[in-house]
Every structure is written in structure tokens, then in C-alpha cells.
Amino acid sequence: MSKPANALLLCLLAATLGVLLAACPPAMGNVDWAAKSEQVYTKLPDATEATKLAEHGEKLFNSQACGSCHATGAARGGLMGPPLGGVGAAVTSRHAGDELAARRWMYKHIRDPQKWPGPHHGSDEYKSSAMPSYRGLQDQDVSALVEFLWTLR
Numbered sequence: 001m002s003k004p005a006n007a008l009l010l011c012l013l014a015a016t017l018g019v020l021l022a023a024c025p026p027a028m029g030n031v032d033w034a035a036k037s038e039q040v041y042t043k044l045p046d047a048t049e050a051t052k053l054a055e056h057g058e059k060l061f062n063s064q065a066c067g068s069c070h071a072t073g074a075a076r077g078g079l080m081g082p083p084l085g086g087v088g089a090a091v092t093s094r095h096a097g098d099e100l101a102a103r104r105w106m107y108k109h110i111r112d113p114q115k116w117p118g119p120h121h122g123s124d125e126y127k128s129s130a131m132p133s134y135r136g137l138q139d140q141d142v143s144a145l146v147e148f149l150w151t152l153r
């Protein structure tokens, strides 16, 4: 192959690579969820925002089938995961009342429950299933789920 043709090929290759890199989402396995949780939660949502998020979060809770493993009240109801009634208050108290830190933890738990496990993790009661990681959701969707969880009693 002649030199100019080689150069052209290289250029084409570089251009294709550039497009591919730009089009691909960042490698899903390597996201620093702890850092992300701090970017997403710089402050608490105000009451209006929280209500809007929670409404969207309820829809996501259903569409993501969280309810196939979790009851939204205080009773387990025969499901594989722990019931989520009061979970916002429980997580907040585990963070010494720091609402922002509690939401950051919840964000990380939804993104990667194996790395940020809940208090029932590995317990005999709930070992029949593991919670999946929700890495593909938009940040605003995770925030919506978090605010919905905070409404559960």
C-alpha cells in the first residue's frame, strides 16, 4: 500500500474511533458511584421538588419491578426482599440524622447493592435472592426512586 493510502487509512481509523468513543457511554462497571452520589446530592430537594420526584419514583418502582421483591409497607408479604416501609427514616437514623448522607447512601445502594449492602445483606432471611445493580438508570431516575422510598411508611 502506498504511503498516502496508509495515511488516509489511519485518518479514517482515528475518525471512526473518535466517533465510537464519543457515542459509547462511560464503561458501566467503572463508574465511581460514591463520587457521583455527591455530585447528584449537593443539597436536599425542596418539598415541591421532592413531591414531583416521588411521583415519578413510584412509576419507576413499578416499571423496574422493585415490587416483585419488596413490599412498600411494613410487612414482608412473602416476598424475597425486606419490606421498605419506613426505610427512609431507618437509613437516616443510621446516618445520625443526616438526610443528605442518607440519600447519598440510598443512591449508592440502588446503583450497586453488593458494594453498599443494606442491613439485611447476607442474612438467612433474605439470602434466597440478591438485589440487582441498577447501573443503567439516569441519575434523575435514581433520585426519583430515592424520594419515593422516603415516602414509604
Ligand code: HEC
Binding pocket: 061, 064, 065, 066, 067, 068, 069, 070, 080, 081, 082, 084, 087, 109, 110, 113, 114, 117, 118, 119, 120, 121, 122, 126, 127, 129, 130, 131, 132, 134, 145, 149
Ligand atoms: C430480585 C429481588 C430484588 C429486586 C428486584 C430489588 N431488590 Fe432491593 N433488596 C433485595 C434484597 C434481597 C435486599 C436485602 C439484601 C441487601 O440489602 O442487599 C434488598 C435491599 C433493598 C434495600 C435496603 C433495605 C433496608 O432495609 O435497608 C432497599 C432500599 C431496596 N432494596 C430498594 C430496592 C429498589 C428501589 C429496587 C428497584 C429499583 C429494588 N430494591 C429491587 C432484593 C431485590
